Amino acid sequence: MSEALLQIKQLNASYDGDTDVIRDVCFELTPGEIICIVGESGSGKSTLIKAIHGMSDLIISKGQILFDGRDLTHMKGNPRRELLGTEIGLIPQDPAASFNPIRRFDVQLKEALASHSRKDEGKAAEILEKMGMPDSRAVLHNRPFEVSGGMNQRIAIAAAMMFAPRLLLCDEATSALDVTTAGSVVDELLRIRKEQGTAILMVTHHLGIAKRMADQIGIMKNGKIVEYGNVRQIFEAPSHEYTRNLIRDVPRLKR
Amino acid sequence: MDKKKKQLKRKVMIAAACAGVLVVLALLSGVIAPNDPYATNAALIRKGPSAAYLFGTDNLGRCVLSRVLVGARTTIAATFILVAISFVIGILVGMLCGFYGGIVDEVMMRIADLMLAFPQMVVAIAVAGILGGGLGGAMIALGITMWTSFARLARSHTLSIKNEPYIQAARLLGKSGPRILLIHIMPNILEPVLINALTQIGTTMIGISGLSFLGLGVVAPQAEWGSMINEARAYIQIAPWAVLFPAAATVITIIVFNYLGDAVMEYRKADQ
Amino acid sequence: MKKQIIKRIIELIIILIVLSFLTFLLMYLAPGDPAEKRLSSQGVAVTKEVLQAEQERMGLLRPFFVRYGEWFTGILRGDFGVSFKDDMPVSPKLVSGLKNTSILALASLILSLLVSVPLGILSAVKQNSILDHIVRILSFIGNALPNFLISVLLMYFFCIRLNLFPVVATGSVQGLCLPALSLAIPMAGRFTRQIRTETMEQLRQDYVTGLRVRGVREKDILIHNVFRNASGHIFTIVALQIGILMGGSVVIETIFRWPGIGKLVMDSINARDYPTIMGFVLIMGTIYVIINFLSDVLYHVLDPRV
Numbered sequence: 001m002s003e004a005l006l007q008i009k010q011l012n013a014s015y016d017g018d019t020d021v022i023r024d025v026c027f028e029l030t031p032g033e034i035i036c037i038v039g040e041s042g043s044g045k046s047t048l049i050k051a052i053h054g055m056s057d058l059i060i061s062k063g064q065i066l067f068d069g070r071d072l073t074h075m076k077g078n079p080r081r082e083l084l085g086t087e088i089g090l091i092p093q094d095p096a097a098s099f100n101p102i103r104r105f106d107v108q109l110k111e112a113l114a115s116h117s118r119k120d121e122g123k124a125a126e127i128l129e130k131m132g133m134p135d136s137r138a139v140l141h142n143r144p145f146e147v148s149g150g151m152n153q154r155i156a157i158a159a160a161m162m163f164a165p166r167l168l169l170c171d172e173a174t175s176a177l178d179v180t181t182a183g184s185v186v187d188e189l190l191r192i193r194k195e196q197g198t199a200i201l202m203v204t205h206h207l208g209i210a211k212r213m214a215d216q217i218g219i220m221k222n223g224k225i226v227e228y229g230n231v232r233q234i235f236e237a238p239s240h241e242y243t244r245n246l247i248r249d250v251p252r253l254k255r
Numbered sequence: 256m257d258k259k260k261k262q263l264k265r266k267v268m269i270a271a272a273c274a275g276v277l278v279v280l281a282l283l284s285g286v287i288a289p290n291d292p293y294a295t296n297a298a299l300i301r302k303g304p305s306a307a308y309l310f311g312t313d314n315l316g317r318c319v320l321s322r323v324l325v326g327a328r329t330t331i332a333a334t335f336i337l338v339a340i341s342f343v344i345g346i347l348v349g350m351l352c353g354f355y356g357g358i359v360d361e362v363m364m365r366i367a368d369l370m371l372a373f374p375q376m377v378v379a380i381a382v383a384g385i386l387g388g389g390l391g392g393a394m395i396a397l398g399i400t401m402w403t404s405f406a407r408l409a410r411s412h413t414l415s416i417k418n419e420p421y422i423q424a425a426r427l428l429g430k431s432g433p434r435i436l437l438i439h440i441m442p443n444i445l446e447p448v449l450i451n452a453l454t455q456i457g458t459t460m461i462g463i464s465g466l467s468f469l470g471l472g473v474v475a476p477q478a479e480w481g482s483m484i485n486e487a488r489a490y491i492q493i494a495p496w497a498v499l500f501p502a503a504a505t506v507i508t509i510i511v512f513n514y515l516g517d518a519v520m521e522y523r524k525a526d527q
Numbered sequence: 528m529k530k531q532i533i534k535r536i537i538e539l540i541i542i543l544i545v546l547s548f549l550t551f552l553l554m555y556l557a558p559g560d561p562a563e564k565r566l567s568s569q570g571v572a573v574t575k576e577v578l579q580a581e582q583e584r585m586g587l588l589r590p591f592f593v594r595y596g597e598w599f600t601g602i603l604r605g606d607f608g609v610s611f612k613d614d615m616p617v618s619p620k621l622v623s624g625l626k627n628t629s630i631l632a633l634a635s636l637i638l639s640l641l642v643s644v645p646l647g648i649l650s651a652v653k654q655n656s657i658l659d660h661i662v663r664i665l666s667f668i669g670n671a672l673p674n675f676l677i678s679v680l681l682m683y684f685f686c687i688r689l690n691l692f693p694v695v696a697t698g699s700v701q702g703l704c705l706p707a708l709s710l711a712i713p714m715a716g717r718f719t720r721q722i723r724t725e726t727m728e729q730l731r732q733d734y735v736t737g738l739r740v741r742g743v744r745e746k747d748i749l750i751h752n753v754f755r756n757a758s759g760h761i762f763t764i765v766a767l768q769i770g771i772l773m774g775g776s777v778v779i780e781t782i783f784r785w786p787g788i789g790k791l792v793m794d795s796i797n798a799r800d801y802p803t804i805m806g807f808v809l810i811m812g813t814i815y816v817i818i819n820f821l822s823d824v825l826y827h828v829l830d831p832r833v
Contacts (some may be wrong), residue, residue, distance in 0.1 A: 085742030376774020
């Protein structure tokens, strides 16, 4: 029917089963496409990511999430676990949210591999080297609390890419980083997409980043996507008042 | 959220009501006890529960029910007094140390550290043993280490609020130290320390009746649950009721106070 | 890290010295005269002359610091002095008592951990399930039971009613069961509650979600991450419980007549045998301080962030 990798249909979700934090969210992501959902804090964009990976106590009250034709909406247990990591990767906002802070990276990566019955232990180091991190094996000998936030974030990206997932979810993957590091992370994501055809769904509060990365942009406000279109549409002919305000407020970034 | 808080509040109320009943029973024990708890009766030795002696009699023919009731007063009063004294000493020391700092603070906190280095019951047994028994001795023995936890808590709370703008303002207005302590600091640190005191009641009760059980607390013939259990365990085969009723009373009382402590803590946590 | 440990060790030594001083001071200030107690227990008529001679013989009349110095240097050589009760050296009694107490303490510790670690973790993982409620109620009740009470009840049911165990546990393996159980039950209650809380705290951490999203098996998350990260706290909890365990063992040993250091001290208290009581307090304090020091070090090793 369609070649969409990820379909979100009329999605409503809440934390308490009462007030929906996101409402009627709809969009589709095709293989290799990058969509950025932009919104301020509290707009529900991180909730959207949580709804897709399903590993938080979120209640989906309405709608559907399809991944490669499979219904993810209420999928639980092992079937979901087997998809996560291998087919769907996540780069979290806070690198600390991704690793056990007091165990060595390589041990944790090995554990993740073993969980999916894989063995290619050198993979993460290889990815890191491609990202321009020499001596990556030695770096992976460290524990998360021993290295910088930027380093953590790169390793989190490597961990997410270890299985070459078809879909990469990025939850504010750059907002905890300084401008330069954020820029290199964006470049990294673009390279990954180019080389492996990974589809990326990125949520961010930073319209500049969306402009630089996205094929399609969704503007989210109060749990709803108020405007959706390709980069040119959004920036050149924004139809919604809120979008216009956002664009006006973007600090002029050098490209 | 609100629903949960209501539930927690109900829990606190129920626990407080139960604790209140126990305290009232203990206070009125002299009036409601059906018999004289100290009257021995050679004709009524180790009789099972009956209408006149609901909990039976012990090996001196004393009414177990009356002794359990009067024992409640001993145990509960001793516990409350001990916790209260430790609380007052602890909060004063902690507040002064936290507020003024300096050498006094250093010394007092070193002493508190040192007290923590001793296991509480070990000290209590040794001290109570040396003091040669008596409820007062047992209370001193337990109190030696007990004040320190209140002092530390009061100190850390004082430290965390002493630089708040309203305290600074009071200082700038030239209010005196004791006045600031009493009017501005005390009311703000009272609650957490009080809650801590509440949670200590159960363990203190175990401590007091434990010492009495070892013969290091109350002096016979005074009724106290720990010592009643100790006396009666020798003839538990013949008159198990003389052990089981004070035992049940001890467990129920500790459970009620522990439950109250837990409930208040939970409620407080949900509040924040 | 090394520097810190050395600093802590120096602190530890100072604490132990002060501990010994306080212990001695306590006995020095104690009311009641050991010489008089001893004479009257021997049935000697206590006249002033006899009393003074006895005090002289027991070394009670020398100045405080001389006595403390002598006692302290003796301890450094492993000599805890001579009993006031029977003039026998105290050290061998303390050592044999300590051995038996350690057996009892270790048995009850292992017993309670075997129960509380799995139950605490399980009830945290299955929060608000029926199992969790049952575990919470049981651990709450266990925590509220004074161990003297448990031991009396256990004795009543198992020794007298069912006749399964000997009433007097004079050091046999069979005799170990009930005393160990009496100590283990309230401890297991406390451990379970604390381990449950600690596990829930870990489960709330972000990294757990992070690992789940990476598809790590739940079993691995629990054992290699949650429990591993919680283990530092759990060791601290155990180390702090040792203090309560020491007090409890005095009670239990007295009830079951287990020939440990606790029973020894109760006998000594009744005879005002100060050297033995001092030895007991000092040894227990030292063990407690050292165990807590080790648990601190272990905590650093297990969680190098702090």
